[in-house]
Amino acid sequence: MNVPMAGTGSPASSPQAHASGGGADKVLHVYRITKYDPADRDEQGSYVGPEDVYSDHGPVEAAYLAAVAAFAEETGITHLAIREPEVTGYVSFGAEPPIDGHGLAGLFPPDLTGYHDGALVPMAVALELVRAMLRDNGAWCRLHVEDRFFVHVGYDQYVYVGSALPCPHAVALTHHRGLFAEPINQSPYDPQLDEDDVGRRPADAAFWAELDALIIERGAVVLEERYVSNASRWHRITPDEVTAIRARLAPRVRLLVWPDLSTDVEAALAGLPDDGFAEIVWQNSQGHITSLTVDESNSPALPAILAAARAMMILSGWADEREPLMTAVLPDPDGVLRARWTP
Template identity: 55%
Template sequence: MSPPPPRPPAAPRHVYRITKYDPADRDERGVYTGTEEAVSDHGPVEAAYLEAVAAFAEESGVGHLSVREPQAPPGFTHFGLEPAVEGGGLAGIFPPDLTGFHDGARVPVALGLELVRAMLRDSGAWCRLETEPGVFAEPAFAVHVGWDQYVYVGSDTPCPAALARARELGLHPEPLDASPYEAEAPCGEPGGQRPADDDFWALLRGCVASGEAALLEETHIDNACRWHRLDGTARHGAARDGAAMDTLRARLAPRARLAVWPDLLSTDVAAVLAALPDEDLVEFVREDHDGRITGEVGDAQEFRARAAELSGARAAAVLSVCTDERSPLFTAVLPDADGVLRARWRTDPTPADRHWARLRTAEPDDGHRA
């Protein structure tokens, strides 16, 4: 049986909202009515935010932060007040393929501050930055960046020196009971989230051998996923034999969400393009002739306009972006190396996942029941 998920650590006891907005310029509802712009100045005020966060981290005794629930382009919606930046503002922080930007990635505070800068600039990337006291010997500490230049810092230490420094920098720290961006404890259907453990991989091998499974969707960042072929019909990326499956398992991003699919790609790409809906957002999945499989979310009309480009694919499929219209065979989330499932995000359970959950929570048969 898989290890139970760990009990989530308590949230930091001292939480502060740190902004450039003077509380004196708020109305009776707390709405800011002053003249400060709701965007970063890319200058001294932004630098003040970063220095304040660094002061809180130092006084809390924190040298590293963990990336939690990362989000990055390509996404089909951008809500920031500033134009989206290619790469989500992560260029120079992580490699172009975003290796190292995943749930649980442990980064020095200095790199975490660069992520805070990118989020203040509405660049498109977002994540929670927190310590993981249950994983590393660290105090509870968190940094969350919200809309309109609102930053929330939580610590187990009151941080009087950091509070004073924030005020010296012209910022306004205000105590709160909790950050509005505090992650909710994982929840779901009875039986919990299926982990991508040894039992999962044994099941996957069997489904590939029987021809039932052919593709693995790896969602390592919200708004981004990677596709892997499992059944050996492509020249590259196949994982039919045991060694190839082990290699694939080893190179998946930590804590990624996984979905197993049958071979939904059609070599009649022209027919796939002709069947695009008149409108609506869809995911266009294409396999190139070198075996690389990619998925792109966009407007169906835009994909239709790119028919000449997309028709060069070896195979393709169109998937709905609506959860209840997507039907993988089964799903899972990668546990950490010690077998513990620490990721807080969850997959949308399939009928097979629900069956797994029922078996997991069923009472053991003692041989005496009728």
Template identity: 45%
Template sequence: MPLPHVHRITKYDPRDRDARGRYTGPEDTDSDHGPVEAAYLSAVAAFAEESGVRRLSVREPEHAGRPVPPGFHDGAEVSLPAALELVRGMLRGSGGWCRLEREGTFFVHVGWDQYLYAGSHRPCPRALARTRELGLFPEPLAASPYAFGPADEACGPQRPADDTFWDRLAWLLTSGGDLVLEEYPVANACRRHRLTRATLDTVRAALAPRARLTVLRDERPLLTAVLPDSDGVLRARWRPEPAPEDARWAVLSTLHRGRIRRGTVTRIAPFGAFVDLGGLEGLIRIPEVSRRHVDHPGDVLEVGQEVTAKIIDVDRVRELVSLSLKALDADAGPVAPELRGDWLTSWVRGTAAELGERMTDFEATYGYPPAPNGIRPAAPDRDPAVALRLASHPAVAPDLATLYATVQEVSLPDIGNGYFIHSAEHVLRDLTAEGPVRPGPDPGDTAVVFGSDGGGILFALDGRGRVHRSRTASRDGAFEEYCAGIQEFLTRLRTAVAGGRPGEGA
């Protein structure tokens, strides 16, 4: 959280700056190791005292070419006198570097050339007066240039080195090959540890608090993490350079059992289909492809196809995600028992016979020949597979796939205003290009357009098996419920074929 009162404190008189703000006075840029340095420390102490601070936290410490002192790590708490000694070392450029902060209350940052920045949640008028008495110059700023800001955290979430992380390393060691762990207790200082199953726990116990970790295999970075605090919360703000597995973990961290995710089919194998979830592949095993029997996933899915699936398991150690299309079908409810293949077969035969009789005397009745009217049964060598592929789409109700397993297409331009049941390929193309329609005000309700009439009015089936009719010739307009389901729709259609006249509805 930014602090409202920030000052730059220097020994440089603002009157000795040129038009560009560069200092042109007599002061040099080194510490005098004497009264001026002591004045800086007294000013920091005055600001800390007026801010009510007695202890400060070390943040993002950096190495300065000397052995790292014990206890010098991110998050270490130091007393105000110890903090002033760290400030002294930074002013001299000899003791490493760090931010010193009390979150939401106070900070002190030391920059190059004896520039010091103090921030407080209070105005600190006494500290400002004391700083001027010491011969230093406090100047108000909007923020410290050394503040840890959003740009430092722009790389996305950081993996914590928690129990799951160490279980992941144990699994990687089991799967073959040694690993090397690079530990960065402070910036620019690295300790290397060779990992085996026997040494893993010992290495973990000896790591510095909040250390940055990089795991290497064959001397190449594999994954990174940062140690959380003892309560399991990751409070360190710094991060290692990203490694190849980090992007996969970032996706995995957003996935949870029971959630619905959309992805693209990338590979198909005899045992299932792999789906890219945005940098991490999930697997739809063949029993999870459909509630209907599937011999091969390729009968239902194809590479490049977009699918929406339910996450049924997430293995964070092996980084495996199991998906299901069948589970979404189950969520939508059971297949309507009244819509069966034998009923549809009977409907096709009966409606085709009545259509033939209707067309026999059509020209004699209306004075012009009929257009091609027909009901095309599904081709056994291709249409059932297309129907299964359609069924894999989460917006498609089971009844629609049942229909297309028996009926390929219906074209009745001379019945009423004309009635058309589009082919499964047509419906799939429409879903890919336009998506489902909304039959009602609830954004969660969707329906799939499967037919139309001669005036462009659309028929759509929702997830609960109900048929809706558009009020205008537009996918984006309002819909109204037309009938209870596909079977009722087809029954009405057969009635129209048997006795309807041009211009009459089904």
């Protein structure tokens, strides 16, 4: 089945019935925190009451944040790790439209340095990330402390919290603030429910040696550094540039190797698919490489957008039609592959 290359990637929110917590072996106490009264659910568990699916950007949102903070405090959590970070892609499924900066402005620099898989953030930043997710600003991630705590934000104002402790005081505070903390067996955002990640290749010494040989054979290749889901940095690499570019890679990135850009821009544009849905990767006169997802709606503007392009390539907008030359995931400095990018 063809699916768009870009999207939120976040699963629909619904209670599940499995014993687990946050992707760790240790069983956690898991709660579904919502503004939806359980008395207003039908026999299938779907909410049929009067509450809408939007954040009020006010007291109800503040109650959600206070609930998350209370569970963290009762568990003894002061920092959380960002896992599987995303930003808005070509398609957004949120109830509210995303905003410029994805809700990350003021939390991270414009280039999103520090917003990556495994980044440790203080509780204050974690709560702002929860706020951005409740508002559908565009950013999404899991937040967790291995074996002890997690926070997952789903669609429609559903929040899932898992703790190594039952947290009766946090449950009471949640109810006092007008929300409902319902015990469930598993968050629907548990990483164990993700697609099987068999086939991930670490960007180890063997990968870099193979890449070196490929660059020598071809003269140059394009390296896509996917540092969060739906966002990439692009590097054109020649044999003498591998070491410098490798040193600048963000932690735990997914690496995709593509053929070199074509300097025949006119011919490259002629290769746009009939449906117009593609990603154009191009290099400007200063050597900077960027990309743009296009379809019929913005195709007429391409001549002006690409006026300064000196080289480019066209990639399909459909995930199962993209065939990089090589792929790998960057391991941690200790050599362990902890990022859960799918192949």
